[in-house]
Amino acid sequence: xxxxxxxxxxxxxxxxAALAYPPLCLGCEGRLPExxxxxxxTCLRGLPRADAETVAGLLAxxxxxxxxxLWAFDPGGTVRRLQHALKYGGRPTLGRGLxxxxxxxxxxxxxxxxxxVPIPLSHVRQLERGYNQAAALADGVATALGVPSAPLLVxxxxxxxxxxLSKSERRRNVDGAFALxxxxxxxxxxxxxxxxxxxxxxxxxxAATPLAAGGAQVAVAALALAGA
Ligand SMILES: [Zn+2]
Numbered sequence: 001x002x003x004x005x006x007x008x009x010x011x012x013x014x015x016x017a018a019l020a021y022p023p024l025c026l027g028c029e030g031r032l033p034e035x036x037x038x039x040x041x042t043c044l045r046g047l048p049r050a051d052a053e054t055v056a057g058l059l060a061x062x063x064x065x066x067x068x069x070l071w072a073f074d075p076g077g078t079v080r081r082l083q084h085a086l087k088y089g090g091r092p093t094l095g096r097g098l099x100x101x102x103x104x105x106x107x108x109x110x111x112x113x114x115x116x117v118p119i120p121l122s123h124v125r126q127l128e129r130g131y132n133q134a135a136a137l138a139d140g141v142a143t144a145l146g147v148p149s150a151p152l153l154v155x156x157x158x159x160x161x162x163x164x165l166s167k168s169e170r171r172r173n174v175d176g177a178f179a180l181x182x183x184x185x186x187x188x189x190x191x192x193x194x195x196x197x198x199x200x201x202x203x204x205x206x207a208a209t210p211l212a213a214g215g216a217q218v219a220v221a222a223l224a225l226a227g228a
Pocket of ligand 1: 025026027029030040042043044
């Protein structure tokens with residue numbers, strides 16, 4: 001009886017794990033050879049690339065010297081599903097895998113970095129989600145570039161979610177919301193800031209400000225470019 005109960009509990013937990021992490025492609029729902037992947041090779045190749053000029057234009061008048069965003073939100077919604085899975089799916093391995101893909105694009109864009117820095121989440125959001133998707137992405141980018149990833153930034157105050165704010169409200173909302181982590185010395189470092197989505201560029205510009213003030217050269221990389 002105890003034996004059967006044990007087996008039942010094991011089956012149940014195995015089933016729950018399989019439900020939570022179905023190794024299916026987020027694009028075509030085909031089986032994936034690697035459960036840590038998000039997309040099959042065909043869907044990955046088919047995603048629309050973000051327009052480089054639009055990306056550069058968003059960050060042109062701030063402290064950011066180079067910027068790259070990998071994908072544009074597509075009508076099929078695959079990029080949105082990816083973003084959603086990254087944010088709420090509780091799969092840090094997904095972030096690391098996508099980070100490595102982003103890292104290859106960073107290299108292709110000719111961006112050189114000494115250290116990769118994730119945009120910090122507020123403590124409240126990190127507690128809600130259990131992890132910071134930008135940190136998981138940053139780990140993958142750092143692996144692809146062969147440099148360390150380090151949490152050199154902190155939030156100085158809580159901010160509202162940017163999604164429902166206008167462009168000028170977004171800037172005000174995040175202005176001065178980031179500072180160097182205690183003891184962080186970034187003088188003459190080439191820093192690559194990483195976030196999941198680039199919308200107006202307000203968050204990345206605000207996060208780049210204390211880094212640039214500390215003497216760093218700042219570049220940014222985002223997984224996707226969203227229409228503002
Ligand atoms: Zn697919």
